[in-house]
Each structure stands twice: as C-alpha cells, then as structure tokens.
Amino acid sequence: MSTFTIETLGIVGTGAMGRGIAQIAAQAGLTVNLYDANPQAVEAARKYLQDTLGKLAEKGKISAADADATLARVKPCGALEDLSRCDMVVEAIVERLDVKRDLVAKLEAVLRPDAIIASNTSSLSITAIAVGAKEPGRVVGYHFFNPVPLMKVVEVIDGLSGNPAVGDALMALSRRMGHTPVRCKDMPGFIVNHAGRGMNIEGIKVAQEGVAEFVDIDNIMREQAGFRMGPFELMDLTGLDVSHPVMESIYNQFYQEPRYRPSPITAIRSVGGLVGRKAGAGFYRYVDGQKQVPAVAAVPSARPASVWVSRASERGHAMVTKLLGAMGVTPESGEQPSADALIVVTPLGLDATTTALQQGLDASRTVAIDTLLPFEATKRRTLMTTPATSAAARNAAHGLFANDGVPVTVIRDSAGFVAQRVLCCIINIASDIAQQRIASPADIDLAVNLGLGYPKGPLALGDAVGPQLVLETLRNMEALTGDMRYRPSPWLWRRAGLGLSLLTEEN
Numbered sequence: 428m429s430t431f432t433i434e435t436l437g438i439v440g441t442g443a444m445g446r447g448i449a450q451i452a453a454q455a456g457l458t459v460n461l462y463d464a465n466p467q468a469v470e471a472a473r474k475y476l477q478d479t480l481g482k483l484a485e486k487g488k489i490s491a492a493d494a495d496a497t498l499a500r501v502k503p504c505g506a507l508e509d510l511s512r513c514d515m516v517v518e519a520i521v522e523r524l525d526v527k528r529d530l531v532a533k534l535e536a537v538l539r540p541d542a543i544i545a546s547n548t549s550s551l552s553i554t555a556i557a558v559g560a561k562e563p564g565r566v567v568g569y570h571f572f573n574p575v576p577l578m579k580v581v582e583v584i585d586g587l588s589g590n591p592a593v594g595d596a597l598m599a600l601s602r603r604m605g606h607t608p609v610r611c612k613d614m615p616g617f618i619v620n621h622a623g624r625g626m627n628i629e630g631i632k633v634a635q636e637g638v639a640e641f642v643d644i645d646n647i648m649r650e651q652a653g654f655r656m657g658p659f660e661l662m663d664l665t666g667l668d669v670s671h672p673v674m675e676s677i678y679n680q681f682y683q684e685p686r687y688r689p690s691p692i693t694a695i696r697s698v699g700g701l702v703g704r705k706a707g708a709g710f711y712r713y714v715d716g717q718k719q720v721p722a723v724a725a726v727p728s729a730r731p732a733s734v735w736v737s738r739a740s741e742r743g744h745a746m747v748t749k750l751l752g753a754m755g756v757t758p759e760s761g762e763q764p765s766a767d768a769l770i771v772v773t774p775l776g777l778d779a780t781t782t783a784l785q786q787g788l789d790a791s792r793t794v795a796i797d798t799l800l801p802f803e804a805t806k807r808r809t810l811m812t813t814p815a816t817s818a819a820a821r822n823a824a825h826g827l828f829a830n831d832g833v834p835v836t837v838i839r840d841s842a843g844f845v846a847q848r849v850l851c852c853i854i855n856i857a858s859d860i861a862q863q864r865i866a867s868p869a870d871i872d873l874a875v876n877l878g879l880g881y882p883k884g885p886l887a888l889g890d891a892v893g894p895q896l897v898l899e900t901l902r903n904m905e906a907l908t909g910d911m912r913y914r915p916s917p918w919l920w921r922r923a924g925l926g927l928s929l930l931t932e933e934n
Contacts, residue, residue: 441519770792
C-alpha cells in the first residue's frame with residue numbers, strides 16, 4: 428500500500444496538457460491549484476474549463492451541479508508559493524531540461540518533503556530532471572497524451588533514483604481519474620513514442636526508396652494491415668514540426684540505433700513548412716480541413732491467359748490457389764510455368780527480383796503478391812513487380828486480383844512489400860522494448876493500443892501474424908538489404924523458436 432495521500436493537486440503550466448490534467452483531476456474530486464508564469468494563461472485555462480464543463484453538461488455527459496462543483500475545485504494561483512499545501516504537483520511546461528530542473532528546485536523550496544513532483548515530459552529523461560533535487564525519490568514521470576480527457580492512457584515512469592511507492596501512488600491516482608496507467612523504466616520515448624517508431628520510420632523508408640507513393644502506403648496500412656490511419660496521414664495530423672524532432676531525439680538518445688533512423692524526407696518537408704494539416708499542406712493538401720487525394724485509376728481490363736503459382740512457399744501457394752479458386756480461376760499444375768503464363772510468387776521479406784532469380788523464373792512475367800496476412804482478413808491486396816516485369820503482365824495481374832472487387836495496389840520492387848515491412852518493424856521494436864525490460868509485455872500492448880489506436884497491441888499483433896512468419900520476414904529483409912534496422916530482437920527469435928507467445932514473460 429502506498430503511504431502517499433493525494434487530494435490536492437498542483438499544476439504548473441496551463442496549456443493544452445495542463446488544462447486536460449486539471450479537468451480529469453477536478454472531475455475525480457481532487458482540489459486543483461493552477462499556476463502559470465503568465466497570470467493571464469491561468470484565467471484563460473479556467474475559462475476554458477468552464478466552457479468545456481458547460482458543454483459536457485449541455486450534452487448530458489455530466490449534471491450542471493457536477494459541472495459547477497468541478498469548476499469550484501479548480502483554484503487559480505498567482506504565485507508558485509500558493510502550491511505549498513499540494514500533495515503533488517505536475518509540471519506541464521516547455522520541453523527544456525534546464526527549465527524543468529530549475530522548476531523542480533523552486534518547487535522543493537515551497538513544498539513539504541513528502542509532496543510528489545511529477546513531470547509530464549514526453550521526451551526528456553526523468554532521471555535527468557531529478558538530478559540536483561534534494562529529494563530525487565519523489566520526482567516521477569507522468570506522461571499524458573493529448574487530448575487528456577479522451578486519451579485514456581498515462582505512462583508512469585520511474586527514474587533511477589525514484590521511490591517505487593511514488594509510482595504506486597500515481598498508478599492508483601490514474602485509475603481514480605478514469606485513466607489506464609502503464610508503468611515503465613526511464614528510457615527514451617518511454618513506451619508509446621518508442622513503440623511508434625516502427626510505423627512512421629519504416630513507412631517513410633518505403634517512400635524514400637521509391638517503392639510507392641504516400642497515398643498508396645497509407646491505403647495499404649489502413650485497408651490491408653487494418654490500421655486506423657497510415658503513417659503519412661498520422662504525421663499530417665500530428666504535424667512534422669512535432670514528429671520530426673521526436674524522430675531525431677529518439678534516434679540520437681539511442682546512439683544512432685538503426686531501427687530508429689530518421690529520413691531526410693521529413694527533415695526537408697519540415698524546413699519547407701509542409702508540416703501537415705494545420706499548415707494546409709503536408710504529405711497531402713488540405714482544403715477546408717479536408718484531405719485531398721488523387722482520383723483512383725480504373726482497374727485494367729486485361730486478364731492473363733493462364734496463371735502459374737510458385738510452390739517455393741507451400742503456405743503462399745495454398746493461399747493464392749484458394750483465392751484464385753474463389754474467382755473461378757484454376758492455376759497451372761506443372762512444376763514450371765508455361766511459356767505464356769503469368770508467374771505469381773509469394774515472398775516474405777524478399778523482393779520480386781531476388782525471388783525470380785532464386786527460382787529461375789522469367790522476371791518479365793513475374794509478379795509477387797503479399798501473403799503475410801490472410802486474404803480474407805484484408806480489404807486490399809498488394810502486388811509487386813520486378814524492374815523487368817512487362818506492362819502487359821502487370822496489368823493482367825492487377826485485373827486478375829481485383830476481379831472480385833477488392834482494391835489492389837501495385838508497388839515497385841521492395842524487400843518485404845509495404846505491410847510486411849511496417850508490421851514486422853512495429854512488432855520487432857515492441858519485442859525489443861520487452862527484451863530491455865522497459866515495460867512488461869502486457870503494459871506495452873496496453874499503452875500502444877490506447878495511445879496509438881493500433882488494431883491490436885504490437886505483441887498481440889505479432890502473435891496474430893505468427894512469430895515464425897515475422898522472424899522469417901525480418902531475417903530475409905536483413906540478409907537482402909544488409910541493414911541492421913531489420914535484425915530480429917532476441918525476444919522475438921527465442922519465442923518464435925520455442926513456439927511461445929510474444930506476450931510470454933520469463934519466469
């Protein structure tokens with residue numbers, strides 16, 4: 428049981444995060460003391476809360492009496508000394524280490540020795556913020572997500588000098604405020620921003636290699652992989668002015684770990700002002716807030732005279748044969764394709780060119796199809812051509828695999844298509860977070876599911892795809908490209924080898 432009682436909460440910094448934390452705390456019955464170096468910002472925050480609570484009452488989400496009582500618990504403060512009676516203070520100020528350390532020193536001068544000091548930092552080390560504190564054990568990370576009332580997850584971060592009982596108290600407080608807490612060690616990006624590297628970083632890498640356009644990558648990740656948003660839609664929503672510095676920060680904090688390597692694409696677009704939706708232009712243009720996308724090209728009317736499906740992968744051959752059978756098409760049964768057949772291959776982690784060369788196939792008639800995910804579970808299919816694939820073979824394959832009305836995206840040659848690359852990187856990074864014991868497997872999945880809105884937590888996603896298939900894909904990508912970003916985490920290859928779930932903790 429925690430020895431800390433938290434009934435009076437102080438908040439320093441009354442921007443979007445400070446206001447959001449104040450709202451959920453006051454609604455949970457805590458007395459909230461608001462302070463900002465700019466007195467006008469305090470009044471603006473309280474007015475914002477008054478309006479927000481009023482709208483909730485109008486919609487019937489809370490009663491008018493509850494709205495009034497909640498607002499009455501929010502007390503404006505004109506000086507830092509006014510926080511002296513607080514059981515806990517949350518700082519939600521500028522992301523600068525020197526400024527946060529200075530604030531910790533000032534708070535220690537006015538707070539009692541057992542009062543908790545929590546930082547809502549998203550990118551700075553909690554251990555570093557606590558350096559120089561008289562009572563470093565009471566300094567803890569408490570990272571909420573914007574907008575706080577809607578994003579129901581919060582990261583509780585223990586610094587190296589932190590008192591575990593302080594983290595325990597924040598876990599309990601989070602639940603009281605209606606949020607789901609996850610516990611993690613003090614490492615760059617904590618859980619959510621760390622795990623989020625796979626989607627954006629690898630999506631950008633795919634685009635940088637000229638494999639597919641931004642809109643194609645987004646369509647594949649939404650409709651084939653089942654994500655709510657693709658990487659470029661997500662970055663436009665967040666804004667590159669926010670997301671690109673985070674990419675660089677995490678990459679450098681991990682001493683240039685290849686898995687987190689940023690791209691010049693985001694650096695150049697950020698400098699050029701193409702930061703996203705709020706600027707009216709990012710990876711997409713926005714007119715009156717609406718994303719502008721190119722018109723979808725018509726599906727080719729061409730069909731192949733016959734189809735031959737490679738047997739190099741028994742699983743891939745069975746999947747494609749079943750799909751074609753549902754369309755009324757029977758593939759050739761010979762060991763080698765006939766002279767006029769469309770050749771279909773099913774690589775995992777390899778490109779179409781390497782697959783054709785390894786199998787001694789005619790690259791001009793070869794088209795690869797992504798079989799990592801079951802066809803019946805997806806709303807889009809992805810085909811991949813070699814540089815030698817003829818336009819006739821490409822169009823015939825497109826027409827064939829879109830024959831039942833499911834959209835098809837045709838991409839250029841790539842080690843691992845699009846969905847394979849991005850999904851396996853997401854799963855691999857989450858596996859390595861678990862391997863480093865930054866957080867428990869359950870908390871990793873919980874944090875990512877609630878914080879990023881993925882269809883499943885990344886480790887559960889790996890289990891759904893199959894750890895062995897993920898491992899095969901990553902190893903093939905690493906071998907083909909020589910890029911260490913694709914090296915599998917020990918957490919993944921050990922569990923894949925033993926037939927265990929990626930959520931399995933060690934005894």
